[in-house]
Amino acid sequence: MFKNFVFGLALISIIACGSKPRVSLDEENLGLKPSAQHEVIASEVANLLENHSYKKVPMTDSLSAIVFDNLLKSMDQGRNYLLQSDVDQFQKYKNTVSQDFRKGDLSAPFFMFNVYSDRYLQCMEYALTQVDVKHDFTVNENYVAYREKLPYFKTDKELKDQWRKRVKYDLLNLRLTTTDKDSVDMEKHKETLRKRYKNLISQAKKTNSNDAFQLIMTALTDAVDPHTTYYNPSFAQAFNEGMSNTFEGIGARLQMENEMVTIKEVIAGGPAFKDKSLNVDDRIIAVAQGDGEFDDIIGWRLDAAVAKIKGPKGTVVRLKIIPAGQELTAQPKIVSLNREKIVVEEESALKEIKMIKGEDGKTYKIGLIKLPKFYIDFAALRARDPNYKSTTRDVRLILDTLKQEKVDAVVLDLRQNGGGSLQEAIELTGLFIDKGPVVQVRDTRNRVQVDSDEEPGVAWDGPFGVMINRFSASASEIFAGAIQDYGRGIVLGSQSYGKGTVQSAIEMSRFISATNKLLLKAKGEDKDPDTPNGAPEYGQINITMGKFYRVTGSSTQHKGVSPDVSFPTQYTAEKFGESSEPSALPWDQIKPTNYKRVADLTAVTQKLNAVHETRMKKSPEYKYLLEDIEEFKKLDNVEEISLNQVELQKERDRVRAKNRARINKGLELRGLPLWKEGQPQPKVDFDFVLDESLNVMADFIRLGK
Template identity: 85%
Template sequence: MFKNIVFGLALISFIACGSKPRVSLDEEALQLKPSAQHEVIAAEVANLLENYSYKKVPMTDSLSQIVFTNLLKSMDQGRNYLLQSDIDDFRQFENTISQDFRKGDLSAPFYIFNVYSQRYLEAMEYALTQVDAPHDFDVEEKYVAYREKLPYFKDDTELKDQWRKRVKYDLLNLRLTSTDKDSVDVEKHKETLRKRYKNLVSQAKQTNSNDAFQLIMSALTDAVDPHTTYYNPSFAQAFNESMSNTFEGIGARLMMENEMVTIKEVIAGGPAFKDKSLNVDDRIIGVAQGDGEFDDIIGWRLDAAVAKIKGPKNTIVRLKVIPAGQELTAQPKIIALKRDKIVIEEESAKKEIKQVKGEDGKTYKVGLIKLPKFYIDFEAYRRRDPNYKSTTKDVRLILDSLRQENVDAVVLDLRNNGGGSLQEAIELTGLFIDKGPIVQVRDVRDRVEVDNDNDPGVVWDGPFGVLINRFSASASEIFAGAIQDYGRGIVLGTQSYGKGTVQSAIDMSRFISATNKLLLKAKGLDKDPDTPNGAPEFGQINITMGKFYRVTGSSTQHKGVIPDISFPTQYSAERFGESSEPSALPWDQIKPSSFAAVADLTNVKDQLTAIHESRMEKSPEYAYLLEDIEEFQKLDSIQEISLNQEKLKEEREKTRAKNRARINKGLELRGLPLWKEGEPQPKTDFDFILDESLNVMTDYIRLGQTKLAKN
């Protein structure tokens, strides 16, 4: 749990907490307190949400109840740590917690977090005592790993019984997943488990007030709007780097293993990759800036170590490294690297050319562009750097190359693309239409602004398709909706996410009063040495300030974009997407923009749908897809696991046999060799929806849509 939190700055509190009664905590447990900076920020965020956000939500009893529920879920969603008596105790804050935010009083949520932290550590410590306890693997009993739909534990005895079963399951799992030689090595399994739980305890004890603050602020902002988020400085920097698809550092992905920072990936093109001196599983035990002294970072939190290793372009960092496979007693090697800007290429637009056989027997070339998100390097763009990285620039180059390779059609794959830059969504749409409005935005004052593509001409005017799914959101929906409204192409896939709100990223320092800044500075709390270079010192809030509308006047909020050619999906609107969010804004509509459609594709869409449905009636692969969806939906029930060794082994053998048969059915449908016992599992990432979408594009070409003419 704690390892999933991105950590921020560490500060000392000087503003007193509230005076509400509190149940005393174990003296040895974590007893975190909000810092002065946290309290100032909390009050300002509450003010922004009440007075300046799109919804303008007051801090009331009803909001407090939602914040309270969010806080409990974010800490213990699986209900494996807290007791019902804890929940009963917490209810004293249920109707007042949001009002406390307005006053900068974080004592209640920090109290709840501290109790949870204590329960977490108690559970881990008890689990360690059960590693060497006797376990009978012949008796029949059940273990439920994820208890979200079950009540909280009624008492400590019930909680301990859950963790006894958890340890028993972990030991049993090690037995059943080990090789024949190791399956009876009980001591080896116990030592593996001891290390696992001790590592969890170690990580938990490193939790600081910034971790708690980040989680607490998310409980507040999620209660107001699922897309309004406060980011502490580290989170803010990570978000901004994600938006630009770049960061400055050595070009390595790091993880914490056994309290040591470990290399898990060397990013192609970065300083570490070019230097060839760092390898996967190397451990960094010391960091120095330039010619400075080394800091020993063994046992440090990962975020603090990363803050030392990352840094501005063209600066030098020296690393003290134990190579992979060597003991800690080995002589470390010293590596000096010049930091540089790293481009995250795996999240950039990529092309592929697919050869697709149409119903007429001809083979067509379809250019496929996969776009994971809408990115732009804002900093380089603001500096007017002509080489700034952006989605539109990358896709323009890809389209030029696809045209040179004489493709018959282009498909843009936006599945799982959660959005990104609004500017890029607008400019990318302009590559496919001449000029005109792309999206309308209504702000907090009900003013509507129309964002246009003002760049004449198109880069690709041939047959075009856009592929979306339930996790295509925001900028993806703006793009797909515009292409659909203009009749510029065919939208395929499943209903999109339905995120039709606009967020502005605001540096919180803009809202911290001069008086509060002076108070913090006087106490030496205005800056923190562990805040990453370039990160906003008070963090950042991404706050909903408007709502998107298509050029037709329809909002993408809640409803999303409905494809022209629809496929079945396992992701229901009740459980996934904007419509599953309790605090989401509703769908509505405004006046349409004045726009001239490229073509009226109504008849073409009807014909394509008829051809597609006829093909699906005869397709065994389509039936295979429906079976997969049915199996997925069965997973929503409470999963009970047998702790009887022979029974669990038998259940797993049945599951493996079923999985093998399922994979072989897919291989057989594609005329591929079957997976035999003892062989490595074959590649099975078949993409029926993409394959059928490409078939639809060949139908589209055959229907005479080689060039789109205005009707």
């Protein structure tokens, strides 16, 4: 799976700003220092990237510039803290920082991090002074919360004015989003804000050198390859626990974005998935235990926020949510979830039977299989447990059931499926094709291995479709590409992610020489005191060691898999997926394998697209989808928020009315009761792409004959 979806690594915005009279910030010690262990690890990681990774990228001036930009962005992506003079001061490191990694010299990135930390604390301290200042909510002025597309501040005065507006906005937003009688109690809102800023200061002061080192190393590895990353011992343990897929909580992957805890994945089978109240890019702004008081978590460290959200199974957590796509001024919704033990390796393929009326008036029975990931219980397999759980075994059983229920076609839904076991992708393909090659893998020495399905026969030989979208990646792309190349079925949806690389997870202790280990031990730095029990003592690197290719010889890297029948999507290739990653490997191709196509579906695919396009021209739901995509695109603009209470209230009311109108339009199209004022927001699950894909499958059954 791609890195951010697996772990949400982007290190939290916990430091940065400048507002008090500036001291001289040359090479003086501002705080955190790299340990001797950090220096050894940095040198070894640079060596691995240069000499042993798939790309073998040298530590050059050009790479240094990318690392430098990555580091700036990871520290202050919203440009709310650093001054232009700080950035100018950093420029002397821009062309040398990667070469310094090779030597184990981390003084430059740690200096940048410390300046950033100092600025952040200054900002928070200044914000505290502005809480009790009298703010006029009748004047017309605007606040820009996220300034990535704007220049850095040139002066302390400009920065102070930004933070004056930030405090004013926070107070105004608290007043407008409080629904009880306390909405006019400004003293209560001030106290809430004081606690928030004091918490930010407290969390920032807890930042340690391992936090800095993790962020710095991520800036390096991301410059080389978006799927190669170094994890310090604590992060390595958390990553490995995540990959073991057992924890107790709400069942969501979280990431810090612009100081807000953001949902990046809803895990199938967990409480959030079952409740259907949370979606990707929803922001969690407050947490309460059971019926207790809400804790405002805006600006918290990610690990601290996660500790509040996770908890023993059977307990209740309440979350205040700003839904994805809505402005920060929107009224938050409250979601109550019962925590459960999430056993992700037991995520199973799920089946449904869908009855679809075709263009010919006949009703077709279609078996739908939803597959959230390619899973396998490796531990049970190694123990020779005859009942070990795997994707292929589960899908085979489902196909047997669907055949007994006499379905006319089968659709496998791989949307949002970020991948998983390569072995399962190969074996699952074997359920739909006879013996033959499935995928090719080229390693760091340019050796190509062909992985094939060796089992004769198929589990389903009828009409077959595969659904993908921009977040179908890795193993999903191998499977969908093989089905398409063999002509075994049709692929529906939107272009897939384009992750065609193979990573190996390796403990760094394998690369630290015995001499260096002895030297570190002599210095008392062979084991960091912050290393959790059971964590790899020198951390772990997940490094790209190979590349996938389809049986045609075409790489899935960068391009992904293009569907036979396409649907429009808001997730464009320019902003989402592998092609949006500057350091991603390019697309290329190698020799095709000796495979035999099942059928040539070119002619029938052309007919399917013609019928599909005709149906779309008459579909009000298709128009609804296009409108949603246009609304999504507008969110990319720089958002100016009015600090005039009347105007902000009007804007908030407009957003609420617009949201209600959009939901009601969808409800009306489906003949469902409308959402009326005063009623709780209905849980809606509109899936036009699925509905139309099933219509296309009905066409496929009819035209394929």
